[in-house]
Amino acid sequence: DIQMTQSPSSVSASVGDRVTITCRASQRISRWLAWYQQKPGKAPKLLIYAASDLQTGVPSRFSGSGSGTDFNFTISSLQTEDFATYYCQQANSFPRFTFGPGTRVD
Amino acid sequence: QVTLKESGPVLVKPTETLTLTCSVSGFSLSSARLGVSWFRQPPGKALEWLAYISPNDEKSYSTSLQSRLAISKDTSKSQVVLTVTSLGPVDTATYYCARTDSNWGSLDFWGQGILVTVSS
Numbered sequence: 001d002i003q004m005t006q007s008p009s010s011v012s013a014s015v016g017d018r019v020t021i022t023c024r025a026s027q028r029i030s031r032w033l034a035w036y037q038q039k040p041g042k043a044p045k046l047l048i049y050a051a052s053d054l055q056t057g058v059p060s061r062f063s064g065s066g067s068g069t070d071f072n073f074t075i076s077s078l079q080t081e082d083f084a085t086y087y088c089q090q091a092n093s094f095p096r097f098t099f100g101p102g103t104r105v106d
Numbered sequence: 107q108v109t110l111k112e113s114g115p116v117l118v119k120p121t122e123t124l125t126l127t128c129s130v131s132g133f134s135l136s137s138a139r140l141g142v143s144w145f146r147q148p149p150g151k152a153l154e155w156l157a158y159i160s161p162n163d164e165k166s167y168s169t170s171l172q173s174r175l176a177i178s179k180d181t182s183k184s185q186v187v188l189t190v191t192s193l194g195p196v197d198t199a200t201y202y203c204a205r206t207d208s209n210w211g212s213l214d215f216w217g218q219g220i221l222v223t224v225s226s
Contacts, residue, residue: 001169032211043202043216044153050210087153091211095143095158095166102152 002026002090006100013105019075021103023088028068032092035064035073038102039084047086048073078105108132110142110203110217117223122193128186128203128217135181136161141206142186143213144177146199154199157188158206193224 003026013019023033031051036044046055048064051071061076075082088100114126126144133140144156157177158166167175171190179186186203200221204213 034210034212036213043204043219044213045216046212046214049212049214053210055212055214089153089211089213094208094211095141095155095160095206096168097143097145097155097211097213099153099155 001096002029002093002098004088004090004098004100006088006103008103009101010104010106013078015078015080017078019078019082019105021073021086021088023066023071023073023100025069025071025090025092029090029092031067032090032094033064033066033071034089034091035062036087036089036099037082037084038087044087075105108205108215110205110215112201112203112217112220114201114220114222116221117225118193119226120194120224124188124190124193124197124222126188126190126201126203126220126222128188130184130186130203130205133205135179135184135186139208141208142179143204143206144186144188145202145204146197147202147219148196148199153202156190156201159186160208195224198222198224 033051035048038044052064085102085104141160143158174191176189200219202219203217205215
């Protein structure tokens with residue numbers, strides 16, 4: 001199975017801050033990577049797919065980059081509603097998905 | 107409007123079998139590219155993929171759990187069913203179903219989740 005790691009595991013930030021999260025895959029996955037936001041008690045929400053494509057309706061302050069094994073996710077200007085946990089997910093071995101351990105933004 | 111909703115028991119006993127239903131609307135379970143996956147998330151932990159069923163009824167299972175899982179669908183009822191056998195306390199988790207687009211493997215719509223507790 002493809003293993004996913006994320007760093008940091010948590011980040012303390014303030015409204016307006018730029019936040020960047022890194023995700024690394026245990027083997028090359030091209031651009032088969034997505035990012036999700038999850039708030040307590042809620043289902044994950046798709047933000048980015050294909051490493052850098054913004055899901056319809058998602059604000060443009062969210063962005064993704066990378067390919068191969070190393071990926072970044074950035075919130076350009078943190079808003080109040082962005083405090084949540086973020087997960088990366090590989091889909092290279094579709095449909096055998098694996099997720100990173102998550103990064104909490106608080 | 108695409109929606110998914112999980113239903114089933116919220117409390118099950120050890121060794122029992124869990125049957126969960128995902129009822130979908132806004133898309134067909136036979137639509138090209140659109141399958142359904144099941145995931146679970148133990149309290150405070152990360153998401154784990156369990157199973158997937160494709161538009162043409164192909165099935166895939168988590169390697170570590172495949173002996174205990176079964177997925178099926180009833181296209182006419184717009185339902186996907188997941189069964190998990192031989193439950194133990196470690197299976198306590200929130201279970202989610204998600205629409206799965208084979209275009210980049212996007213999990214673009216999710217159910218609200220159902221918390222299942224395994225306890226005697």
